Amino acid sequence: MSAILSIKEMKKSFGSLDVLKGIDLEVKESETIVILGASGSGKSTMLRCINFLEMPTSGEIHLNDELVGTVRGKGENTNITYRESDLCSLRTKVGMVFQQFNLFPHMTVLENVMEGQVTVLKRKKIDASNRAKEQLGKVNLLDKIDQYPSHLSGGQQQRVAIARALAMDPKVMLFDEVTSALDPELVGEVLQTIRSLRDEGMTMLLVTHELGFAYHVADRILFLHEGQILEQGTPQDILFHSKQARTKEFLKGHAAFSLPNPETD
Amino acid sequence: MEFSYNWDFNSILFNWDVLAHGLLVTMQISAITLTAGLGFGFFLGLGRYSRLQIFRFPSNVFVELFRNVPALVVIIWFFFAFPIISPFEVDAFTAACLAISVNTAAFSADIYRAGIQSISPHQWEAGRALGMPYLTILRRIVFPQAIKRVIPPLTSRGIEAVKLSTLASVIAVNELLYSAKQLSAIHFNPIEAYTAVALIFFMIIYPLTRFSYFLERRLGHSD
Numbered sequence: 242m243s244a245i246l247s248i249k250e251m252k253k254s255f256g257s258l259d260v261l262k263g264i265d266l267e268v269k270e271s272e273t274i275v276i277l278g279a280s281g282s283g284k285s286t287m288l289r290c291i292n293f294l295e296m297p298t299s300g301e302i303h304l305n306d307e308l309v310g311t312v313r314g315k316g317e318n319t320n321i322t323y324r325e326s327d328l329c330s331l332r333t334k335v336g337m338v339f340q341q342f343n344l345f346p347h348m349t350v351l352e353n354v355m356e357g358q359v360t361v362l363k364r365k366k367i368d369a370s371n372r373a374k375e376q377l378g379k380v381n382l383l384d385k386i387d388q389y390p391s392h393l394s395g396g397q398q399q400r401v402a403i404a405r406a407l408a409m410d411p412k413v414m415l416f417d418e419v420t421s422a423l424d425p426e427l428v429g430e431v432l433q434t435i436r437s438l439r440d441e442g443m444t445m446l447l448v449t450h451e452l453g454f455a456y457h458v459a460d461r462i463l464f465l466h467e468g469q470i471l472e473q474g475t476p477q478d479i480l481f482h483s484k485q486a487r488t489k490e491f492l493k494g495h496a497a498f499s500l501p502n503p504e505t506d
Numbered sequence: 507m508e509f510s511y512n513w514d515f516n517s518i519l520f521n522w523d524v525l526a527h528g529l530l531v532t533m534q535i536s537a538i539t540l541t542a543g544l545g546f547g548f549f550l551g552l553g554r555y556s557r558l559q560i561f562r563f564p565s566n567v568f569v570e571l572f573r574n575v576p577a578l579v580v581i582i583w584f585f586f587a588f589p590i591i592s593p594f595e596v597d598a599f600t601a602a603c604l605a606i607s608v609n610t611a612a613f614s615a616d617i618y619r620a621g622i623q624s625i626s627p628h629q630w631e632a633g634r635a636l637g638m639p640y641l642t643i644l645r646r647i648v649f650p651q652a653i654k655r656v657i658p659p660l661t662s663r664g665i666e667a668v669k670l671s672t673l674a675s676v677i678a679v680n681e682l683l684y685s686a687k688q689l690s691a692i693h694f695n696p697i698e699a700y701t702a703v704a705l706i707f708f709m710i711i712y713p714l715t716r717f718s719y720f721l722e723r724r725l726g727h728s729d
Contacts, residue, residue: 294634336635344632361638406635
């Protein structure tokens with residue numbers, strides 16, 4: 242079974258602070274992986290290293306069996322610079338959606354989704370526009386294509402951001418706490434969008450705090466602790482039968498104020 | 507003490523062409539220094555923002571030098587010292603334009619730089635995540651947003667440059683203030699001559715000020 246994304250011994254330090262202490266991960270095509278962990282455990286850094294928004298200090302990343310990044314470990318003194326063009330071409334293959342949406346406020350919804358296609362993939366405007374409309378249709382925002390982001394709700398903005406990333410035809414999608422900045426009532430529409438992506442077979446890595454969502458969509462859950470994958474397995478394994486004390490503690494914190502079950506109360 | 511002065515604007519009205527010529531030169535200086543100063547300031551601002559030391563260092567030296575030396579001193583320096591160290595002649599008009607341009611460039615550089623820096627790092631990140639190279643992000647994402655924020659302070663800087671043009675009178679450039687000086691020397695009417703100059707400047711600059719208020723209001727609530 243060949244992995245679409247394979248990460249070997251990926252480490253990241255900021256000065257003397259080791260944020261990632263060696264991540265090994267094989268992601269299969271169409272797999273949905275949810276990354277859980279306390280803040281500071283390195284979840285976001287891990288995602289950001291995969292598309293080189295942060296430069297890993299050492300390690301190897303293969304995408305589609307092609308080596309996209311390698312830093313041979315000499316610890317924090319490794320001083321490898323990547324060519325910008327290589328990084329850019331990698332980033333078009335790995336889409337990313339952020340907590341804060343990060344839409345371009347001076348562009349309409351349609352222009353936001355066209356921008357990368359035109360400037361990076363060099364698509365013709367008409368093709369980019371058609372592709373953008375196709376993606377915006379999928380996230381139910383065709384009626385908003387001429388609006389500016391400031392006129393949209395958070396949930397709508399986040400769906401535009403997802404469409405913007407998907408329009409680049411990425412092989413893998415990274416979601417970095419994409420519902421954390423949303424009002425509770427808007428979370429559902431974004432999660433729904435991600436779930437339908439999963440049903441279409443997109444390969445995805447998500448950092449999220451929505452345990453219920455993780456339970457329903459994840460093929461595999463990783464629990465990150467102090468820069469390492471402490472435990473991984475199916476949602477059942479991790480959320481209900483976790484073997485590590487640290488994972489249990491984390492889950493307990495999340496469940497402390499969940500709704501009571503009407504049957505048992 | 508009796509406070510009576512017989513205002514006599516006739517000598518001004520009869521010699522209106524002297525002031526008109528002065529106004530023309532003032533306009534020329536303003537047009538040249540606005541274009542050169544605000545244009546060059548843009549590249550200086552980029553230099554100051556650059557990640558590369560070879561761009562950053564000279565830009566910083568230039569900005570600090572010409573921001574911290576009075577424009578009047580720079581004008582005089584360009585006029586008297588420049589011809590000695592440079593192989594070509596520098597006439598008074600050129601010296602004044604050069605000096606006011608570098609002053610405007612130095613001040614506007616920081617306006618541009620602040621404008622670029624005011625754009626959230628998240629915008630850069632969003633561009634990079636789409637695979638956009640540095641210069642594309644700058645051109646397509648950062649500039650269009652930054653320009654909105656810098657137009658009001660740039661307008662103020664432009665107004666300053668127009669006012670600075672009067673300093674050229676010190677090295678006998680025949681601009682508006684200098685024309686008034688000549689007029690008053692011949693007709694003994696300094697009060698009327700300088701009053702006329704003040705009024706003319708007010709009439710040029712006041713609309714510019716209104717324009718900058720207008721821009722500030724309009725750009726302010728566009729997003």
